Amino acid sequence: MTSGSQTIKADSAAHEACDRSVDVAIIGAGIQGASIAWWLMRLDPALRVALIERDTGFSQASSQRSASSIRQQFSHPINIQLSQFGLQFLRESSSLLAVDGEAPAIGLTDPGYLYLARHEGAQSLRDQHALQRQHGAPIELLERDALAQRFAWLRTGDLALGTLGAGAEGWFDGPALHQAMLRAARAQGATLIRGEVVGFEMAQAGRSAAGAASAAGKIAALRLADGTRLVCGTAVNAAGAWARPLAKAAGIDLPVHARRRTVFVFSCPTTLADCPLVIDPSGFWFRPEGRQFIGGRTPDDDADDLPLEPNLAEFDEAFWTGLAHRVPAFEALRIENAWAGYYEMNLFDHNALLGAHPTVDNLLFATGFSGHGMQQAPAVGRGIAELIVHGAYRSLDLSVLSVARLTEGRRIVEANVIG
Ligand SMILES: Cc1cc2nc3c(=O)[nH]c(=O)nc-3n(C[C@H](O)[C@H](O)[C@H](O)COP(=O)(O)OP(=O)(O)OC[C@H]3O[C@@H](n4cnc5c(N)ncnc54)[C@H](O)[C@@H]3O)c2cc1C
Numbered sequence: 520m521t522s523g524s525q526t527i528k529a530d531s532a533a534h535e536a537c538d539r540s541v542d543v544a545i546i547g548a549g550i551q552g553a554s555i556a557w558w559l560m561r562l563d564p565a566l567r568v569a570l571i572e573r574d575t576g577f578s579q580a581s582s583q584r585s586a587s588s589i590r591q592q593f594s595h596p597i598n599i600q601l602s603q604f605g606l607q608f609l610r611e612s613s614s615l616l617a618v619d620g621e622a623p624a625i626g627l628t629d630p631g632y633l634y635l636a637r638h639e640g641a642q643s644l645r646d647q648h649a650l651q652r653q654h655g656a657p658i659e660l661l662e663r664d665a666l667a668q669r670f671a672w673l674r675t676g677d678l679a680l681g682t683l684g685a686g687a688e689g690w691f692d693g694p695a696l697h698q699a700m701l702r703a704a705r706a707q708g709a710t711l712i713r714g715e716v717v718g719f720e721m722a723q724a725g726r727s728a729a730g731a732a733s734a735a736g737k738i739a740a741l742r743l744a745d746g747t748r749l750v751c752g753t754a755v756n757a758a759g760a761w762a763r764p765l766a767k768a769a770g771i772d773l774p775v776h777a778r779r780r781t782v783f784v785f786s787c788p789t790t791l792a793d794c795p796l797v798i799d800p801s802g803f804w805f806r807p808e809g810r811q812f813i814g815g816r817t818p819d820d821d822a823d824d825l826p827l828e829p830n831l832a833e834f835d836e837a838f839w840t841g842l843a844h845r846v847p848a849f850e851a852l853r854i855e856n857a858w859a860g861y862y863e864m865n866l867f868d869h870n871a872l873l874g875a876h877p878t879v880d881n882l883l884f885a886t887g888f889s890g891h892g893m894q895q896a897p898a899v900g901r902g903i904a905e906l907i908v909h910g911a912y913r914s915l916d917l918s919v920l921s922v923a924r925l926t927e928g929r930r931i932v933e934a935n936v937i938g
Contacts, residue, residue: 527575527701529713541569543907544741544751546716546765548572550582550693550893551885552757553700554900557616560707562908568708569749570701571741573715577697579827581759582893584860586782586813587693588796588806589894590632591656591684594647594934597919598870599654601895602688604915608897609691616703623699629689630807631795633670634682634935635845640800641679647934648682658684672791674845683795690796690806693893700896712749718742718768719754719882735880738769753907755883760861762886771876774925775887778864779825781818781833784856786811789848801841804937811855814842817938829857862890868930869938871895872922874906883907884922890937 543559545552548570559568577583589606593599608615613622636644644660651658660682667675669683705711722739741749758765760777767773796806805814818833834854842849865872865887872887885903888895902917912918919931 527577527698527711529572529575530705530710539569539747540750541567541710542752543568543755544749544753545570545755545757546741547756547758547761548575548701548711549577549580549757549759550697550700550896551759551888551899552755553697553704554896555755555757555885555903556704556709556900557700557707558900558904559907560704560709562904564708566908567710568704569710569712569751570704571712571714571716571743571749573713573744575711575713579861580697581860581863582697583694584782584827584858585693585893586690586806586815587696587893588632588688588690590688590796592632592634592647592651592658592682592688592935594650595870595931596650596654597917597931598891598895598933598935599651599656600915601871601898601917602891603655604898604901605894605896606687609696612696612699616699618703618706623695623702624692625696625699626692627689628691629686630793631683631685631688632798633795634798635666635800636679636681637677637800638679643934644680644682651682656684657687658682670791670793672789672794672846672848673797674847678800685793685795688796690808696893696896714747715744716741716758716765716768717744720748735878736770737880738882753881753883755885755903755907757885759886759892760863762863762884766876766884769879769882771878771882773872773884773886773922774865774867775872776823776864776866777861778821778823779818779827779830779859780815780862780890781829781831781857781859782813782815783829783834783854784808784811784813784858785852785854787846787848787852789851791846791848797845798937799841799845802938803838803841805842812852827859827861829859831857863887863892864889867925868932869936870931870933871899871917871920872925873899873902873917873920874922876922877926
């Protein structure tokens with residue numbers, strides 16, 4: 520969360536959008552909505568694309584409150600592939616997202632993630648490492664001695680091994696990427712409408728070419744809070760942690776819940792050379808952020824829709840002891856600040872929910888990222904845009920992540936969810 524969020528001027532206030540019609544209406548202009556719009560304009564510059572956003576200051580948007588880190592250390596091939604494209608995109612972002620010769624700086628740095636395992640978790644980490652290597656992720660496996668040699672500041676006595684993606688994983692300025700993506704999408708012709716979508720107007724029951732009644736419904740228009748009606752060919756639910764109430768308005772039960780996560784900013788008088796993003800076996804994480812550090816853990820009491828205030832109580836004795844155990848220099852750490860944001864948590868299986876739901880033909884989803892949505896946004900935006908323009912994925916096949924798996928009862932198993 521290194522860039523300050525700015526209120527972005529919308530192209531038109533919602534009331535000016537009365538009787539307007541667009542080809543694609545994307546609800547939510549966070550990183551997912553912005554990425555989808557950017558790719559749509561790139562694939563078909565003639566498309567009329569509107570982003571509908573209720574808060575153009577993005578005061579609560581996860582894209583402005585993210586830890587914005589990117590890794591290839593996943594256990595499911597699709598998540599590895601999504602991040603591999605994400606990394607490539609980030610590396611090229613200053614030219615891809617330049618507007619009028621102005622290139623955005625997203626501050627990508629790549630010291631890697633360091634996943635640590637004790638004896639009991641070692642075999643699973645070895646298996647995941649093998650799978651990651653098989654999918655082209657350049658992750659190193661470091662036995663305990665190698666870990667101690669590489670990171671002198673790390674306590675390794677209780678560890679068996681670690682896996683490190685130096686040069687292929689790291690972090691970036693997520694808010695800057697979000698703003699740059701949105702700016703570039705608009706420069707290519709996408710429109711930003713300020714307004715809150717409160718409902719959908721359904722078209723008459725469809726008929727197939729053979730004349731049979733189609734079971735799936737179809738959206739004819741969006742209803743905005745101020746009464747505006749926005750006719751659209753396709754709608755996309757990219758409403759982040761608020762995707763569930765929006766889906767409900769279309770009769771769809773979406774298991775995406777707003778779960779608060781607190782990120783602590785702390786300082787330490789000692790410098791930790793080449794410090795990556797460390798995932799401790801006891802569940803917490805930390806990484807450098809400028810001259811300070813940020814870190815967090817899964818809260819003990821995880822409830823929906825908690826107020827977006829950091830929960831300072833989460834920096835308890837156990838968390839502090841854990842940090843100081845892993846890095847003895849952290850005994851002298853000092854809390855400097857904290858912020859909170861919502862994970863758009865998919866309680867079904869903690870992975871992205873993408874594409875069309877079987878019950879509504881022209882309503883697509885891009886949500887449920889459960890803590891890894893920032894890094895997946897470039898590939899997800901491209902995929903959703905391909906679905907809309909070509910009717911199918913053309914580059915990376917994302918169908919395994921189809922939202923239809925909710926009705927099929929098919930879960931994606933991803934071992935490395937940072938809850
Ligand atoms: C603390 C934290 C740390 C994270 N760390 C990482 C990380 O290290 N790496 C990573 O890859 N990901 C991380 N994530 C996850 C990532 O930030 C999110 O997955 C991503 O930002 C989601 O983007 P989005 O566009 O779906 O949602 P958002 O950015 O929340 O945007 C959704 C937008 O929809 C708008 N909206 C909602 N409902 C309506 C409506 N009815 N009408 C109009 N507008 C509406 C909202 O106002 C909002 O602006 C983290 C998230 C948090 C909170």
